[in-house]
Amino acid sequence: MSQTADPDATEGRSRPSRTSDLVAGVLGLAAAALLVAAPQLVDRSGPDPFYKGPLIFPLIALAITVAGALPALVRLATAAGRSWFIDGNGVPLRAIALFALACFYAPAIAWAGLDAATFVFMLGGLLITNPRRPLRALVTAGAATVVLHLAFISFLDIWFPEPTAWSWLSGD
Amino acid sequence: MDTVLAGFSAAFALDNLVALVIGSVVGIIVGVLPGLGPMVGMVVLLPFTFQLAPDVALSLLLGVFCGGYFGGAVPAVLIRVPGVPSSIVTSFDGFPLTERGQAQTALSAALVGSLGGGLVSILILVVLAPLLSRVAANFGPPEYFAVAVFGIALVAVSFRERLGQAVLLIGLGFWLSTVGIDGPTLSPRFTFGSWEMQNGLDLVAVVLGLFGIGQALLLLEQGILKTDRLSLSRGSLDFSEIVRVLRYWRTLIRSGVVGTFIGLLPGPGSVLASFVTYDLAKRRSKHPEEFGRGTPEGCVAAEAGNNAVPAGALIPLLTLGIPGEALSALLLGVFTLNGIYPGPLLLIKEPELISTLYWSMLLINLVSFAVLAIWLRPFALIVKVPKEIIAVGVIALSMVGIYAVNTRFFDCGVALAAGVVGYVLLRLNWPLVALVMGVVIGPIIENRLRETLSLGDGSPMILLERPIIVGILLLCAVMVLAPLRKRLTKRAAPRSG
Structure with a gap:
C-alpha cells in the first residue's frame, strides 16, 4: 500500500478523504445504534422525571454525534471514485x-x-x-x-x- | 493588599518555585520537540499533580503550558520546524534570519516577544478577571448553560473547515462523559454490565491516551528532522540583541493585547493569535516588505501573540468555569479534582489561590525566558533526541502515570483504547481538541441543563424568558449556520454561473 500523491489534492480540492469519511460514518452508525439502544443501556428506574433523569443528556450527545457524521455518510454514499488517500505514509x-x-x-x-x-x-x-x-x-x-x-x-x-x-x- | 502579599509569599514558597521551574523546563522540552507540544507535557505530568497542593499543581501545569510556547519558537527559528503549531508563524521571519547568520537576533526577538506577550496578558488577566467575575455573579443555571453552549459552539466553528468532524467529536466527548454512575440519580449509564465501568472513564486516562499515546505513535511515522543545520554562534542568548529587539515595544504590547483577547475565545487560540498579530504587525509596519524575508519584528509579533494566549484562556476558566481550549480544560480538571470549582465566586472564595496563580504566571514567564536564554544551546540540541526514544518513553510514562492516578489497571486499558482513537484521528487530521472539550464541558452542560429544566418544570421555554440567553443562543445559531450557508452558496454559484 504505497501511496505517493493525493489525486484530490492534485486537482486542487481539499475535501476530506474517503478514509476520513469512513471513520466518521462508522462512529456515526455506532452512535445511532447506541441512540436506539440507550433506553436499555441507562437505568431509568429512579423517581426522577425525564428532564431531571439520567437519559436526557446521553440522548442529546448521541444525536449530536449522529448529526456530525451525516455529511460524511452522505459523501460516502454519493461521491464514489474519490480518493482514499490519507498522508502517503502507508501502513504504520x-x-x-x-x-x-x-x-x-x-x-x-x-x-x-x-x-x-x-x-x-x-x-x-x-x-x-x-x-x-x-x-x-x-x-x-x-x-x-x-x-x-x-x-x-x-x-x-x-x-x-x-x-x-x-x-x-x-x-x- | 493582604491577599496580594499572601499570594506573593505562596508563589515564592520553595515547593511552588520548584514546581514552576520543573513545569517550565518540561514545557520548554516538549515545546522544542516537534510533534509533542505542551498538551503531551501536561498530560504526562498530570498524575504527579494529585499529591500536590492545588496551587503547586497548577504552577506545575501552567509552567508546561507557558514553557511550551517559549520552547516552540526555538526549532521554528533554527530549523524551520515549529515545535508547537503556532510557532509556524515565527519561522516566517526567524528562519530567514538564521539563514543570514542572525539566529541570535531571531531567537532574541522570539523570546522577548514571548516574555512581553506573557507579561501583558497577565496584566490584562488581573484587571479583567474581577470585572467579568462581577458580571457572572448574577448568572443563574440558564445563563451558565447558554454560556457553556456558546463556548462549545465557538469550538465547533473554529474548525469550520472540518465542522462535521468537530460536531461529531463534541457529541462523542459529551457521551463519553456520561459513561458510569450518574451523580445526581446514581443510575448506571452505558456500563454494559461491567463493574469497572461504573466509575466512568477517567478523564486523565482518556486525555493521556488521546494525546500521550496517540501522539507518541504518530511521532514514529513523522519524517526525520534535518537537524544538521542547527547553528548557534554561542551557547546562551546574546543580551545585546535583546536591547536591539526592544525597539519593537509597540508591536510587542499590541500583539500581547490582541493575543490575550483571542485567547479568551475557545478554539485553536494560539495559532489564530500568531497569524492575526503577525498580520497586524505587518500592516502597521513602516517596512511591510521585510516581513517574510527576515525581520525581528515578525518574530516579536508572532511570539507575543501566542504566548499571551495562556493568560487569556484563564479568564473564562476562572470567571465562568468554562475552559477556552483543551489546555485550560485540563487545568479545569485539576481544579475540580482538588474540590475547587472555578466560577464567579472563585475570586471571592479563594482570593489567595488566585493571587498565587497570578504571581506564579509572572514567575513562569520570567523563569522560562531566563532558562532558555542561559541554556539556549542544550535546549536547542534536544531536537536531536531520536524520536523512537521519545515515543517509547512517553508511552511507558503515560501507562505508569495512568495507573498511578487510581491504582487501577483498567484505566491503562481505557488509555490504550483512547490511544488508538487518538492516533487514527490525529493521522486523519481531525480536530481532536473538540473531543477533549466535549469530555470536559459535557458534565458542566449536563448539570446546568438539568438545573435549568428543573427551574422551568421541564420546559425549555425558560431559556427564552431571559433576553441575555436569547442573545447568546441566537449568536450560537448564527455562528454555526453562517459557514454552512456560505458553503451552500459557494456550491450553488458554479451551477448558476
Missing part, C-alpha cells in the same frame, strides 16, 4: 507493533513488577522501532527503568501489586 507497522507491545505492559507490571516490565517494554519498544541500535536500546531501557522507579515508587510512593511471578517462584 512500527506503530502497530509498539501498540501491541504496550497492550502487554500493564499485565506485565502485575505479573513481573514495575521494574522488570518497564525494562522489557522499553527494550522491546526501542528494538522494534530501531533494531540497528541494540546497545543504545539497552542503556536507554535501563535508564528509563531507574527514572520510573524513582518517580513512582521512591518519590510518589505509588502502590503496585506484588508481582504474581514472585508468588509463583516463592511457592505461595
Whole structure:
C-alpha cells in the first residue's frame, strides 16, 4: 500500500478523504445504534422525571454525534471514485507493533513488577522501532527503568501489586 | 493588599518555585520537540499533580503550558520546524534570519516577544478577571448553560473547515462523559454490565491516551528532522540583541493585547493569535516588505501573540468555569479534582489561590525566558533526541502515570483504547481538541441543563424568558449556520454561473 500523491489534492480540492469519511460514518452508525439502544443501556428506574433523569443528556450527545457524521455518510454514499488517500505514509507497522507491545505492559507490571516490565517494554519498544541500535536500546531501557522507579515508587510512593511471578517462584 | 502579599509569599514558597521551574523546563522540552507540544507535557505530568497542593499543581501545569510556547519558537527559528503549531508563524521571519547568520537576533526577538506577550496578558488577566467575575455573579443555571453552549459552539466553528468532524467529536466527548454512575440519580449509564465501568472513564486516562499515546505513535511515522543545520554562534542568548529587539515595544504590547483577547475565545487560540498579530504587525509596519524575508519584528509579533494566549484562556476558566481550549480544560480538571470549582465566586472564595496563580504566571514567564536564554544551546540540541526514544518513553510514562492516578489497571486499558482513537484521528487530521472539550464541558452542560429544566418544570421555554440567553443562543445559531450557508452558496454559484 504505497501511496505517493493525493489525486484530490492534485486537482486542487481539499475535501476530506474517503478514509476520513469512513471513520466518521462508522462512529456515526455506532452512535445511532447506541441512540436506539440507550433506553436499555441507562437505568431509568429512579423517581426522577425525564428532564431531571439520567437519559436526557446521553440522548442529546448521541444525536449530536449522529448529526456530525451525516455529511460524511452522505459523501460516502454519493461521491464514489474519490480518493482514499490519507498522508502517503502507508501502513504504520512500527506503530502497530509498539501498540501491541504496550497492550502487554500493564499485565506485565502485575505479573513481573514495575521494574522488570518497564525494562522489557522499553527494550522491546526501542528494538522494534530501531533494531540497528541494540546497545543504545539497552542503556536507554535501563535508564528509563531507574527514572520510573524513582518517580513512582521512591518519590510518589505509588502502590503496585506484588508481582504474581514472585508468588509463583516463592511457592505461595 | 493582604491577599496580594499572601499570594506573593505562596508563589515564592520553595515547593511552588520548584514546581514552576520543573513545569517550565518540561514545557520548554516538549515545546522544542516537534510533534509533542505542551498538551503531551501536561498530560504526562498530570498524575504527579494529585499529591500536590492545588496551587503547586497548577504552577506545575501552567509552567508546561507557558514553557511550551517559549520552547516552540526555538526549532521554528533554527530549523524551520515549529515545535508547537503556532510557532509556524515565527519561522516566517526567524528562519530567514538564521539563514543570514542572525539566529541570535531571531531567537532574541522570539523570546522577548514571548516574555512581553506573557507579561501583558497577565496584566490584562488581573484587571479583567474581577470585572467579568462581577458580571457572572448574577448568572443563574440558564445563563451558565447558554454560556457553556456558546463556548462549545465557538469550538465547533473554529474548525469550520472540518465542522462535521468537530460536531461529531463534541457529541462523542459529551457521551463519553456520561459513561458510569450518574451523580445526581446514581443510575448506571452505558456500563454494559461491567463493574469497572461504573466509575466512568477517567478523564486523565482518556486525555493521556488521546494525546500521550496517540501522539507518541504518530511521532514514529513523522519524517526525520534535518537537524544538521542547527547553528548557534554561542551557547546562551546574546543580551545585546535583546536591547536591539526592544525597539519593537509597540508591536510587542499590541500583539500581547490582541493575543490575550483571542485567547479568551475557545478554539485553536494560539495559532489564530500568531497569524492575526503577525498580520497586524505587518500592516502597521513602516517596512511591510521585510516581513517574510527576515525581520525581528515578525518574530516579536508572532511570539507575543501566542504566548499571551495562556493568560487569556484563564479568564473564562476562572470567571465562568468554562475552559477556552483543551489546555485550560485540563487545568479545569485539576481544579475540580482538588474540590475547587472555578466560577464567579472563585475570586471571592479563594482570593489567595488566585493571587498565587497570578504571581506564579509572572514567575513562569520570567523563569522560562531566563532558562532558555542561559541554556539556549542544550535546549536547542534536544531536537536531536531520536524520536523512537521519545515515543517509547512517553508511552511507558503515560501507562505508569495512568495507573498511578487510581491504582487501577483498567484505566491503562481505557488509555490504550483512547490511544488508538487518538492516533487514527490525529493521522486523519481531525480536530481532536473538540473531543477533549466535549469530555470536559459535557458534565458542566449536563448539570446546568438539568438545573435549568428543573427551574422551568421541564420546559425549555425558560431559556427564552431571559433576553441575555436569547442573545447568546441566537449568536450560537448564527455562528454555526453562517459557514454552512456560505458553503451552500459557494456550491450553488458554479451551477448558476
